[in-house]
Amino acid sequence: MxxxxxxxxxxxxxxxxxxxxxxxxxxxxxxxxxxxxxxxxxxxxxxxxxxxxxxxxxxxxxxxxxxxxxxxxxxxxxxxxxxxxxxxxxxxxxxxxxDPAVWLDELKAIPALGNDYGRSVMGEGTRVNVEYVSANPTGPMHMGHCRGAVVGDALANLLEFAGHDVAREYYINDAGGQVDMLARSAHLRYREALGENIGEIPQGLYPGDYLKPVGEYLAKELGDKHKDEPEAEWLPYFRAEAVEKMMDVIKSDLALLGIHHDVFASEAALHAAGKPDEAEMWLREHDLVYDGVLEAPKGKAPPEDWEPVELPLFRSTRFGDDQDRPIKKSNGAWTYFGADLAYHMQKAENADALIDIWGADHAGTVKRIKAAVAALSEGQGKPIPFDVKLVQMVQLMRGGEPVKMSKRSGNFITIADMVEEVGKDVVRFTMLTRKPEAQMEFDFAKVIEASKDNPVFYVQYAHARICSTLRKAAELGLSPSTNALNELGEEEMALIKRAAQFPREIEAAAKAREAHRIAFYLYDLAAELHAFWNLGNDSPQKRFIVEQDKGLSEARLFLADSIGQVLRNGLRVLGVEAVESM
RNA sequence: GUCCCCGUAGCUCAGGUGGAUAGAGCGUCGGAUUCCUAAUCCGAAGGCCACAGGUUCGAAUCCUGUCGGGGACACCA
Structure with a gap:
């Protein structure tokens, strides 16, 4: 094969x-x-x-x-x-x-291909841009970001393994009002670092301690020259500095999960390059943007200050949305949607397909962005497949009690806390043993206390057992060999057939864009290995190492080695360590 | 009121784009360790796949409706 x-x-x-x-x-x-x-x-x-x-x-x-x-x-x-x-x-x-020979040939292919066993050319090198995380650069990563980060990263790995040319991208929302708040918060911490008593952090600003080092850094760099200036003087600089520092924090948080992006795209840079204007111009020419008045929100009382305003609206109702959507605000600034639309066009310039991983709280905006991308890409003669994967909320529990998280109070569980407490592999694997579009509970206490029941250890244990067996065999002068593969029996054939499904699983999972299938597959493969292993408890002739029978032992070691390779390849896709001993 | 997810064993979840007798783990009950790692394995019990219609050779899976859980609904990001 x-x-x-x-x-x-x-x-x-x-x-x-x-x-x-x-x-x-x-x-x-x-x-x-x-x-x-x-x-x-x-x-x-x-x-x-x-x-x-x-x-x-x-x-x-x-x-x-x-x-x-x-x-x-x-x-x-x-x-x-x-x-x-x-x-x-x-x-x-x-x-x-x-014919069993077909399966044995497949078995031989595993060590021959090594880390490439299961790698597919199905993707034909098409360029897929996967955008994930894209958390606002206003603080450290917290648990709310975790699932999307892991799901996106594993999906990117999976698509790459299935033969796509993958770009991992992070969109930095560094242009909105929340970044002004960040800059003001940083300025406050800057004044604090200069010795001022800043008292309570005002409502609306970011109260977290993580801004203290930023204030100290700025104080050291700048001295007190911006201390009493009017806001307009220092704001742009403080924005840029604070965003940069927050991105450093975020990148190191992501690194704890083993996540590294290829591209960090800045919303501010997008504006500076005039991308939203280009998009608007094109959309107006094609009657997809017009000036109109928004309807009052339905179904609940309109806000007190609601009043009809004329805004440039995108005709998303033509694509099944409930309402046309503004691309600019009444003050002339771009809405998030207006910029996002242009951003997707920018991504499409260097990709054949786009995938966004979003939190479920953004579900309401899927229709409009899909509509916009469809309209723009088809209109420009390059229709581009575009998927939005919604990742449902994780209800964080501790010993059966929901854990409250509030970003505004500055009191939230960070990814750094999480990784430190339960480890990267547990976090990643757990997030991947559920389909992303279903809500999940993550009980902190359970994952820690009952860690032996965690599926990740089950899979890792299978790999560790294999490694241990191979070490033991080496001491006895035995090594994997194909010389007597025909001595393998029915039970071994079952294992071989399971392992041989790996390439198929990769392709199917990649096609469906569902990395979690690999986690379940690995669990099944590990179960099959453990089951075979335990046959050896009852009958010593069924062990991998049968000292009287060198040929059979070496054939089984070849099998063990191959299963280990498949486990490693699968775990690599998930971004989980294949440990050699436990 | 509208839109998006979800509903499968007591609990937590799989179920490969319509296939054969519905699958794991935990929990319960009963077993396996002079042995390559027992963080493992074997067996038993446990199901109206929320409900009602429809589509066809065939539905947990697709369509419609109802009920239940979660989320989102002006220019926020």
């Missing part, structure tokens, strides 16, 4: 050849659609190695019943030497058994 095609894809191709022959024979109609034909491992392994639904899908166009068609397919498949048995089951499934 090469790394260009999974085993399953290879057999799918063989079956398609058979189907094409049946078209030629007139059994199937010309132009029959094979798109729904699937070739997959059956859910129940006792059914065989591969199963296809071809006969069921195509029975209707062939004007026959599934089992009759299946017989014709089976007859043709008899010509394929590596298919040792094919039988028709249930409503018309065709179950295939493969």
């Amino acid at each position: 090469s790394n260009t095609k999974t085993l399953y894809a290879a057999y799918a191709a063989k079956i398609e050849t058979v189907l094409a022959q049946l078209v030629a024979d007139g059994v199937l109609p010309q132009g029959a659609n094979f798109a729904n034909v699937a070739v997959e491992p059956p859910r129940d392994p006792s059914h065989g190695d591969l199963a296809t639904n071809a006969a069921m899908v195509l029975a209707k166009p062939a004007q026959t019943n599934p089992r009759a068609l299946a017989e014709q397919i089976v007859a043709k498949l008899a010509a394929e030497p590596t298919i040792t048995n094919s039988e028709i089951a249930g409503p018309g499934f065709i179950n295939l058994r493969l």
Whole structure:
């Protein structure tokens, strides 16, 4: 097997050849659609190695019943030497058994490809931009950012492994009003560092202690020359400095989770480059932006100060949104949406596909941004696939009690706290053992106390066991070898088949853009390994190392080594350490 | 009132874009350790896949509606 095609894809191709022959024979109609034909491992392994639904899908166009068609397919498949048995089951499934040599060849491919086993060319090098985290640069990363950060990072790894050219991007919201607040907060800390008693931090400013070092730094750099100046004099400089310092904090927080972005895009720079104006001009030319009046908010009482204003509006209602959306505020400044729209166009310049990872609290803005990107990219002759992945909230618990977090009070659990308390691997794996669009609870106390029940240790333990076995074997002068692979029995074959699914899992997960599938796959693979291992408790002949039988031992060690490689490759995608001992 | 997610074993969750008899972990009950790492394994019990319709050879999965949980609904970011 090469790394260009999974085993399953290879057999799918063989079956398609058979189907094409049946078209030629007139059994199937010309132009029959094979798109729904699937070739997959059956859910129940006792059914065989591969199963296809071809006969069921195509029975209707062939004007026959599934089992009759299946017989014709089976007859043709008899010509394929590596298919040792094919039988028709249930409503018309065709179950295939493969020559064990096929599986052993796949097994040999694992150490041969090493860290590249499972790597796919499916992505064909297309450039995918994954934007994730993009937390406001106003403070350290806290738990609210954690899930999106991990999910985005694992997804980026996954897509890269599946053959895409991935850019990991962070959008720095350094242009909005919250950055003015940050600058004012920093100025206050600056005055404090100069010896002034600043008292209570006023409402609306950021009260956290993390700004103290920034104030001290500024005091040291600048002395007291900005101390009593009017705000307009110092604000721009303080903004830039404070944002830079906050980004340093954020980057080091992300590093604790093993996350590193390739691109940090600044909203302020976007404005400076005139991107929003360009976008607006184009949209106006195409009647997608017009000057209009916003409707009053529905369903609840309008705010006291609500009044109709004429604003430049994007026609998002044409794309299924409830309301057209302003791209500029009444004071002439760009709205977040106006800038974001331009930002996505900027990203699209260097990418073939865009993915955003957002918190669920931004769900309401998905329609408008998708509409805008669709309109702009299609209009400019380069339609670009654009996915927004919503990551649901994490309810943080401690011993069954919800943990309250408030950013404004400056009292929140940071990612740094989290990593220190439970470790990077636990944080990452836990966040990935749930599909991102479902809400999850993360009980701090549980993860720490019951850490032995945590799936991450289960998978790591499997890897550690393998490493330990290989170390032990080396002491005995045994090493992995392919010399006697044919001595491997049914139980070993089951393990091999599970491991051989890894490339397929990678492709399927990448296609669906769901990294969590890899976490579940690794858990299953680890379970299969542990189960095999424990056979050796009852019968010493089933152990990896059977001292009287060098050939069998070395074949099993080859298997163990290969499983270890698959675990490592999968864990690498998830960004979790494959430990060698526990 | 509108929009977006979710609803599967007592609890926490999987379920590969429609397939075969519904799957794990925890918890409960019963077993395995003179042995390559027991952070492991084997077995048992536990289900109206929220509910009602629909689509078809076939639905936990797709469509519609209802109920329940969470989130978001002016120019904030």
